[in-house]
Amino acid sequence: MTERDKTIFDIIDKHYPEEISFLPVISPFRFLITVMLSASTTDRQAEKAAEALFSVFPDEKAIASADVSEIEVLIRSAGLSKAKSRNIKGTAEAVSVSGIPDTMAGLMSLPGVGEKTASCYMHSILNRPAVIADTHFVRVAARLGFTDTVDRNKSATEIRERFPENMWSRLSMALNLHGRVVCHAKPDCQSCPVSAICPSSEA
Ligand code: SF4
Known part of the structure; x- marks a missing residue:
């Protein structure tokens, strides 16, 4: 971490003191499935699809016993329903047998659970340090010069190498909020608290 990184982090951290609740935690398993459903759609659509799914199949055992086609119909509003329904059933089967893993590697061994889903679970359910590289985070991190990639x-790997572990979760929250509020696809650099030191500033 450079001096400039630390300065940017301090400014953004103070600017967005609140925590984001990515998705509601009704149960760890439901949270995991809702994050899986949120791939390539909005949190709202994911919650809606999770509500439909869990109202019919309330837990991992029920979902593991369901037909993929039944799951697919219930989650259709979240998009990519063919792949998501297969992965949800596969994850429910694995969790029914062995429980939900408590490591990144274990979580990512579940069908359809990628790095972002596993990181969200680590942060929100296990309260462990995690870099949550969603669309906003990735865009803002690159613009701020923290990473060289989109x-x-x-x-996520570059951020983990650049920043100490105790900053990962807070950095994830702050950059996500900054991306939602100011550093949009078309950034509002005039309103940005770090425009004086951001390498991508258009102000
Ligand atoms: S100065 Fe502009 S590009 Fe840089 S972080 Fe702020 S809004 Fe984004």
Whole structure:
């Protein structure tokens, strides 16, 4: 971490003091499935699909016993329903047998659980340090010069190498919020608290 990184982090950290609740935690398993459903769609659509799914199949055992086609119909509003329904059933089967893993590697061994889903689970359920590289985070991290990539997995790796572990979760929250509020696809650099030191500033 450079001096400039630390200065940018301190400014953004103070600017966005609140924590983000990515998705509601009704149960760890439901949270995991809801994050899986949120791939390539909005949190709202993912929650809606999770509500439909869990109202019919309330836990991992029920989902593991369901037909993929039944799951697919219930989660259709979240998009990519063919792949998501297969992965959700596979994950439910694995969790029914062995429980939900408590490591990144274990989580990522579940069908359809990628780095972002595993990181969200580590942060929100296990309260462990995690870099949550969603669309906003990846965009803002690259613009601030923290990373050289817009690939999610590479971005998360570069951040983990650049910043100490105790900053990962807070950095994830702050950059996500900054991306939602100011550093949009078309950034509002005039309103940005770090525009004076951001290498991508258009102000
Ligand atoms: S100065 Fe502009 S590009 Fe840089 S972080 Fe702020 S809004 Fe984003």
